[in-house]
Amino acid sequence: MSERKLGMLIDLSLCIGCNACTVACKRENDVPLGAFNTWIESFDVERPDGRIARANVPKQCNHCASAPCVKVCPTGASYRTDEGVVMTDPEKCIGCKYCMAACPYQARWVDDETGEVGKCTFCHHRTTHGLLPACVGTCITRARYFGDLNDPESDIAKKIAASDTDVLHADLGLDPSLHYIGLSEISEMP
Ligand code: SF4
Ligand code: SF4
Ligand code: SF4
Numbered sequence: 001m002s003e004r005k006l007g008m009l010i011d012l013s014l015c016i017g018c019n020a021c022t023v024a025c026k027r028e029n030d031v032p033l034g035a036f037n038t039w040i041e042s043f044d045v046e047r048p049d050g051r052i053a054r055a056n057v058p059k060q061c062n063h064c065a066s067a068p069c070v071k072v073c074p075t076g077a078s079y080r081t082d083e084g085v086v087m088t089d090p091e092k093c094i095g096c097k098y099c100m101a102a103c104p105y106q107a108r109w110v111d112d113e114t115g116e117v118g119k120c121t122f123c124h125h126r127t128t129h130g131l132l133p134a135c136v137g138t139c140i141t142r143a144r145y146f147g148d149l150n151d152p153e154s155d156i157a158k159k160i161a162a163s164d165t166d167v168l169h170a171d172l173g174l175d176p177s178l179h180y181i182g183l184s185e186i187s188e189m190p
Contacts, residue, residue: 069099
């Protein structure tokens, strides 16, 4: 079997923009005031029948397989695990913020008080112990899936195989591990 590649799938038809994931993530990961590992961007879209509907797009680190944040990090503090999770080692981070500048998804934040640079870790401290990420576990509509993209028997791989999915800014060629159902129906992505 090929090596594990962890990823997430978000079904936009199920996301109601309640921000339960945002709050659960902040609490689980002690994300500092004013910073977010995941956030919701909501906007109006016109449906084919002319009706205006609300679209909610949860965003976070895409755990890019070809991650520019990892490439530009001068100390190796930003790195990719064997399972494809992009992490930041605070012991090696010198606070240069090159990773923040290199990330086209604006997924990273810095705590101005401590100099800590952070972002979504796919809840590494939970998922390495067999638990779901906090945002996945808390989602009341089950809009979020998490698991091994390379295991055809995983729920996430089956759901992706059975659906039309997209990634954000596929044109950048960064091979994101965050997949969406329903992205193509949103013509004007902010
Ligand atoms: Fe959307 Fe689920 Fe997050 Fe609520 S918890 S905003 S439904 S992804
Ligand atoms: Fe790095 Fe940004 Fe890609 Fe996350 S989304 S792996 S922070 S470049
Ligand atoms: Fe936050 Fe964990 Fe979800 Fe990433 S996987 S957005 S760190 S709760």
